[in-house]
Amino acid sequence: xxxxxxxxxxxxxxxxxxxxxxxxxxxxxxxxxxxxxxxxxxxxxxxxxxxxxxxxxxxxxxxxxxxxxxxxxxxxxxxxxxxxxxxxxxxxxxxxxxxxxxxxxxxxxxxxxxxxxxxxxxxxxxxxxxxxxxxxxxxxxxxxxxxxxxxxxxxxxxxxxxxxxxxxxxxxxxxxxxxxxxxxxxxxxxxxxxxxxxxxxxxxxxxxxxxxxxxxxxxxxxxxxxxxxxxxxxxxxxxxxxxxxxxxxxxxxxxxxxxxxxxxxxxxxxxxxxxxxxxxxxxxxxxxxxxxxxxxxxxxxxxxxxxxxxxxxxxxxxxxxxxxxxxxxxxxxxxxxxxxxxxxxxxxxxxxxxxxxxxxxxxxxxxxxxxxxxxxxxxxxxxxxxxxxxxxx
Numbered sequence: 001x002x003x004x005x006x007x008x009x010x011x012x013x014x015x016x017x018x019x020x021x022x023x024x025x026x027x028x029x030x031x032x033x034x035x036x037x038x039x040x041x042x043x044x045x046x047x048x049x050x051x052x053x054x055x056x057x058x059x060x061x062x063x064x065x066x067x068x069x070x071x072x073x074x075x076x077x078x079x080x081x082x083x084x085x086x087x088x089x090x091x092x093x094x095x096x097x098x099x100x101x102x103x104x105x106x107x108x109x110x111x112x113x114x115x116x117x118x119x120x121x122x123x124x125x126x127x128x129x130x131x132x133x134x135x136x137x138x139x140x141x142x143x144x145x146x147x148x149x150x151x152x153x154x155x156x157x158x159x160x161x162x163x164x165x166x167x168x169x170x171x172x173x174x175x176x177x178x179x180x181x182x183x184x185x186x187x188x189x190x191x192x193x194x195x196x197x198x199x200x201x202x203x204x205x206x207x208x209x210x211x212x213x214x215x216x217x218x219x220x221x222x223x224x225x226x227x228x229x230x231x232x233x234x235x236x237x238x239x240x241x242x243x244x245x246x247x248x249x250x251x252x253x254x255x256x257x258x259x260x261x262x263x264x265x266x267x268x269x270x271x272x273x274x275x276x277x278x279x280x281x282x283x284x285x286x287x288x289x290x291x292x293x294x295x296x297x298x299x300x301x302x303x304x305x306x307x308x309x310x311x312x313x314x315x316x317x318x319x320x321x322x323x324x325x326x327x328x329x330x331x332x333x334x335x336x337x338x339x340x341x342x343x344x345x346x347x348x349x350x351x352x353x354x355x356x357x358x359x360x361x362x363x364x365x366x367x368x369x370x371x372x373x374x375x376x377x378x379x380x381x382x383x384x385x386x387x388x389x390x391x392x393x
Contacts, residue, residue, distance in 0.1 A: 003265040007092035007221035008105065008227030009390070011213035012336045015108070015258025017175050017325035018315050021207040025328075026108045028209035033106050039081060041224040042102060049077045049100025051087040052107055073131060083107035083212075084331025085320035085378040085388035086235045090247035091214035101216055108209025109328025118205045120328060125242045136202055140194035141246040142382060143282035149248065150297035152197050152285060155313050158184040159304035160280045161201045167309070168319025170348045170366040175206050176323035190275025201281035203326035209349070210332040228390050234260025235378060246382045253385045258292040264389050266373065268293050271389075273333035273341060274306075276312040278320040287380050288313075313375075314368050317341060333375035335388060341371050342392040 013035025015028050029052075037043060050068045065078035077100040079090045084107070091103035109386065111118050121135040123129065128138065146152050162184045168174040169181055181192075182200055190198040220227040236253040261268065274293065275285040284307060285299035293313060294302040307315035318324040318337045340346050344356035349364040350358075359368040372393065378386035 003263070005227075005229040005231070005391070006217045006232040007095055008215060008217055009088065009339055010215045010220045010223040010225070010227060011036040011038075011042065011337065013039055013211045014173075014333075014336060015209045017206055017208035017327060018329055019111075019172065019206045021110060022104045023110055023207060025108060025209070028108050028110060028207065029106045029211075031110060032211035033104055036104065036106075037214045039224065040213045040215075041197075041222075042213065044385055045073055045074065046102045047072055047104050048075065049091060049094055049103030049188065050082055051079045051091050051103060051105045052081070053263075060221050077103075078104065082331075083329055084334060085233060085376045086386045087331070088212065088214055088335055088376070088388045089233050089235065089386070092230050092377055093308070095214065095216050095265065101219055103214045104211055105214065106209060106211040107329040107332045108207075109209040111205055111328065113385060118328065123242045125240070128242050134194075135256060136194040137244065138242060138246045138382070139280045139282065140197050142248060143196055143244075143280065145248050146282060146286060150178065150300065152282075152300035154188060156285070156300035156304060157196060157201060157281045158187040159306070160278075160284055161187045163304065163307055164281075164316035164320040164322040165280055167316055167366050168323025170364065171319050171324060172347050172349075173187065174318060174319040174324040175204050191373045197280055200322065203279050203321040203330075204323070206325055206327055208325055208327040210327075210336055212332055212335055220289055222322045225343065226393070228342055228392060231266065231389040231391050232260060232264030233386065233388035235384070235385040239383040241353060241381035241383040242368060244382065248286070250380055250382060250385045251296060253288045254292060254296070257290055257385070261377060261389070266389055271313055271373050271375055272371035273317065273338055274315045275317065275337055275374065276307075276315050277331070277334065277379045278316050278322055279326070279379060281322070283380055284315060287377055287385075290380065290385060291375065291377075309362055309366060309368065317346070317366055319366065335390060336373065338371075338374040338376050338390050341368050341374070342390075348385035
């Protein structure tokens with residue numbers, strides 16, 4: 001993509017995010033699709049493209065183009081099995097190529113109530129299964145390597161986590177809303193999960209779904225909300241995550257990420273919001289470095305200040321995966337929060353937020369002042385990375 005305003009996000013939908021909902025993943029996904037289409041002013045019959053996870057289910061065949069087309073009741077282009085920023089870019093490519101005009105991107109999941117840990121934290125892959133490892137331990141190795149290479153400290157990690165939790169305490173839709181406030185000291189002294197990660201430095205585990213509707217500029221202008229333009233971005237995949245020993249290898253994607261800004265005609269200083277993928281607390285630090293907002297090794301100092309609500313590049317605005325939601329597949333939340341910030345539809349403690357009236361009192365308000373350009377990141381695992389550039393007006 002070259003910065004042209006020809007592809008847009010026209011609708012978003014998010015179910016309630018909660019623990020122990022008792023609902024199936026498919027019911028949550030279907031609800032999110034309905035919410036997103038209603039938000040766009042479109043119907044199921046308008047959809048001719050699909051990017052997403054595990055839908056439909058029930059016939060033993062899993063997700064394929066024939067099953068999706070059958071469920072929607074019309075011919076369908078199935079672009080890929082992914083979501084979030086990467087899916088937005090792929091949907092835009094399909095629309096630009098004339099393969100589809102309205103693409104939905106649903107994602108989400110439901111965890112077993114009372115389970116000790118989410119099943120996806122113990123993937124049965126070569127590196128993980130025989131070692132008895134789990135996801136927090138794998139990413140802890142990456143964090144520790146970054147600390148060793150660049151001198152990043154536990155205190156800096158805790159500062160990133162404290163900002164995410166602070167934003168989550170301002171968001172009535174966050175799973176952690178209403179819980180006691182956590183400052184950096186409380187986070188450092190919390191229960192250790194995998195050194196250096198204490199429990200508040202790790203993602204939540206909960207139920208919920210979300211959906212994004214991507215369409216052409218022509219179609220978007222007839223939808224219910226002003227378009228949010230997809231200017232460009234980049235993504236890179238080097239290996240399947242968790243198959244190989246965790247490392248800082250994905251930081252080598254930095255040239256491709258920086259080139260994504262250049263292709264869209266965007267400079268870093270123009271970006272108002274950076275919604276990093278904060279699955280664990282090291283994520284924003286490494287992503288800011290890899291995206292080129294600061295040099296490798298500078299993120300520990302730069303990110304805890306930059307990502308605050310009045311910082312240079314606010315992030316984790318909904319509370320992130322640490323305090324808002326990690327529903328198994330939370331990638332959509334990054335572009336969705338950007339759309340809500342652009343619209344002024346950001347639930348918080350401001351009395352007039354429903355009318356789009358915000359106080360900017362940071363004890364009440366999580367709205368960024370007049371954002372116009374934002375970055376929504378895909379997960380930065382040990383095998384893949386990406387982002388999409390979104391613009392208002």
